[in-house]
Amino acid sequence: MHLDRDDERILAGEQGETKQKMLELLVALGKVFGAERLVPIASAQVSGASYKTIGEYGLQWLNSLDAKAVVPAVLNPIGMPRTRWQEMGVDEDFAAKQQAVVAAYERLGIALECTCTPYYLRTTNFGEHLAWSESSAVCYANSVIGARTNREGGPGALAAALMGKTPCYGLHLDENRKPQVIVRVQADTRDWSIAHYGALGYHTGKLVGNRIPIFSGLEAADPDRLKGLGAAMAATGAVALYHVEGVTPEASKGQFDLSGLEVITVEAEEVTRLFKEIPVEAVAVGCPHCSPKELEEIARLMKGRVVSKPFYIFASQGVIDKNQRTVDQIETCGARVFADTCMVVSPVMEQYESIMVNSGKALAYVPNMCAAVSRIGTIEDCVRVGTE
Ligand code: F3S
Numbered sequence: 001m002h003l004d005r006d007d008e009r010i011l012a013g014e015q016g017e018t019k020q021k022m023l024e025l026l027v028a029l030g031k032v033f034g035a036e037r038l039v040p041i042a043s044a045q046v047s048g049a050s051y052k053t054i055g056e057y058g059l060q061w062l063n064s065l066d067a068k069a070v071v072p073a074v075l076n077p078i079g080m081p082r083t084r085w086q087e088m089g090v091d092e093d094f095a096a097k098q099q100a101v102v103a104a105y106e107r108l109g110i111a112l113e114c115t116c117t118p119y120y121l122r123t124t125n126f127g128e129h130l131a132w133s134e135s136s137a138v139c140y141a142n143s144v145i146g147a148r149t150n151r152e153g154g155p156g157a158l159a160a161a162l163m164g165k166t167p168c169y170g171l172h173l174d175e176n177r178k179p180q181v182i183v184r185v186q187a188d189t190r191d192w193s194i195a196h197y198g199a200l201g202y203h204t205g206k207l208v209g210n211r212i213p214i215f216s217g218l219e220a221a222d223p224d225r226l227k228g229l230g231a232a233m234a235a236t237g238a239v240a241l242y243h244v245e246g247v248t249p250e251a252s253k254g255q256f257d258l259s260g261l262e263v264i265t266v267e268a269e270e271v272t273r274l275f276k277e278i279p280v281e282a283v284a285v286g287c288p289h290c291s292p293k294e295l296e297e298i299a300r301l302m303k304g305r306v307v308s309k310p311f312y313i314f315a316s317q318g319v320i321d322k323n324q325r326t327v328d329q330i331e332t333c334g335a336r337v338f339a340d341t342c343m344v345v346s347p348v349m350e351q352y353e354s355i356m357v358n359s360g361k362a363l364a365y366v367p368n369m370c371a372a373v374s375r376i377g378t379i380e381d382c383v384r385v386g387t388e
Contacts, residue, residue, distance in 0.1 A: 001030050001167075002037045010163075018067040022159035029156055030167030039129045039168040042147075044073040044161035045118050046110055047133035048154025050345045051097040052079045059097065062104035065162075069109035072122055073161035076134045076154075077289070077314075077345050078102065078114045081338040088338055089348050110161060114340035115316035117227075117289040119145060126249055129172055131160030135240070136288045136361060139230030142241040144223055146249035148172045151240050171241055177250060179214035179243055182261050183207075187268030190219045193378040194294070197225040198360030199274040200266065201232025202376075205364075207264050210238035214258065216245045224291055231288050232360025274363070278375050280356040283386035284343035284366075285379065286314030287359035292323050295337070297379060299329040305387040307334035310352075314342045335386070344369045358382050 003011070011027070013020045026038060048054050054062075079098050080090040090098075106112055113121055116134040124130065124141060130149035132138050133156075141147040150170040152160065160166040170176055183204055189196070204213065213233070221229075221244055233239035243251035285298065290313060298313060313330060317339035320327050327337045343349045343357065344365045354373040355366050358381075366374035377385065 001027060001035055003027070007038070016066060018065045019162065022067065022162045025155060025159045026163060026165070026167055030169065033167065033169040035167035035169040037168050038165040039172055040165050041071055041131045041160055042128040043071055043118065043122060043124065043130055044069070044157050045076065045130075045132035045134060045137055046073060046105070046154060046157045046161060047076040048158075049075040049101060049105065049114060050077065050079040051094060051101050052345060052347050054101065054154075059101050059104065062101065062108070065108060067108065067162045069161040070164040071161060073110045074113040074115060074118045074121065075102075075105055075110055076114065077116055077342045078340055079346050080348070081340045082112065082114070084338060087336070088341075088346070090346070094347060108158070108162065113316055113318055115289050116342070117291070117316055117319070120291060120316060121318040129166065131157045131166040133157040135234035136227070136231030138240050139234045139242070140227055140288075142171055143230055143243065143248050144226045177241060178212065179256050179258060179261060180211040181208050181213050182258060182263045183213045183215045184263060184265045185215060185217035186265055187217070187271065189217065192220070192225070193358075194225050194228045195275075195358040195376055195378045196271060197221070198228035198232045198358065198363065199271045199376055200360070201229040202236050202274060202360035202363055203270050204264075204266060205233035205235060205237030205239055208233070208237050208239060212241050212243070213239065214243040214245060214251060214256065218244050218247065221247050224294055227288055227291070228359060232364065235361040235364040274376055276375060278354065278373065280309070280354040280375050280385060281352045282310040282312065283356045283382050284312040284314070284349065284362065285358055285382055286312075287342055287344065287357060287362040289342070290315040290319065292319055292326075294379070295319070295323050295326045295330065298383065299326045301380060301383040302330055302333040302335065302387070305333050305383065307386050308388055309386055311335035311386040312343060313337045315339060333387070356382055356385055
């Protein structure tokens with residue numbers, strides 16, 4: 001693997017032990033995956049930020065590090081809102097530990113934005129190399145934006161943030177970004193909601209596994225719908241990049257040779273049968289974290305209503321701050337819009353036996369990570385059930 005002189009000096013320990021260890025980690029990763037060089041990155045998104053997942057050992061490791069991020073870097077969602085944790089019902093012991101984790105990352109120069117939608121906070125451009133961790137963010141960056149990132153583990157993304165580079169392999173290379181399977185959606189998708197795209201992703205992820213699908217037959221596929229589709233495929237499969245004919249930037253007509261690829265057909269009924277009407281104790285929306293447009297839609301639907309069960313909405317602090325009036329309108333109805341966390345990583349959500357979501361990813365993760373049962377519905381369904 002080619003390293004420049006500065007890298008050699010860092011590996012010799014001339015810039016301290018943390019940088020030496022971090023570069024050793026990147027070089028080891030690169031060797032495992034056959035990278036020929038490191039590539040500079042535009043930004044990093046670091047997972048392993050919830051105390052629920054990293055625990056005491058992870059916190060001690062973070063506290064042992066001594067370096068600063070050299071590129072813009074944010075955190076993945078953590079176990080609680082940083083400022084409104086008491087309102088969410090987080091216990092004090094957990095809050096203290098979580099705050100210690102956040103403080104450790106702040107000392108390392110990671111911005112205290114804890115979100116799976118970093119692309120709403122800072123412009124991310126086509127062709128940029130990134131080191132992002134969270135699977136839905138990775139899928140969105142690669143597919144919808146056309147940026148380039150592998151799905152980094154927490155330590156790999158942190159090392160990349162501190163060094164400003166990452167090993168150049170996998171989805172950083174043109175040859176690894178081509179479709180590997182065709183998915184033909186045989187349905188009238190013109191009226192499909194974000195939840196339908198999430199359910200499609202939930203179903204398709206299981207069929208394609210870790211291959212790169214190219215979709216045909218998707219109408220009205222806007223960024224929020226694509227966000228839901230990719231998040232769910234990353235959850236039930238291991239999709240980190242997909243293409244949609246005529247929609248996503250690398251799928252412009254004729255660019256890919258699709259001859260010889262397996263074709264999977266998805267019928268409408270395979271998607272709509274996931275929408276089961278079961279009773280729920282709580283509603284949780286914002287997986288991945290809400291866009292400004294989604295918040296506006298929720299506010300519009302909630303107008304004049306009052307929640308009848310706990311109703312959680314998740315978004316990044318940056319999006320909340322820029323849309324405070326909309327958030328205030330939503331909260332007037334009794335729902336709560338929390339930053340920094342989500343229905344899967346917060347231990348608070350474990351108190352519910354059943355949760356309604358509008359996300360294919362949450363449909364897959366909620367039963368494993370918190371409540372026993374999850375139900376998917378459109379955002380209209382969620383508002384209706386949460387206020388009836
Ligand atoms: Fe984001 Fe949490 Fe969903 S990290 S993608 S809101 S499970």
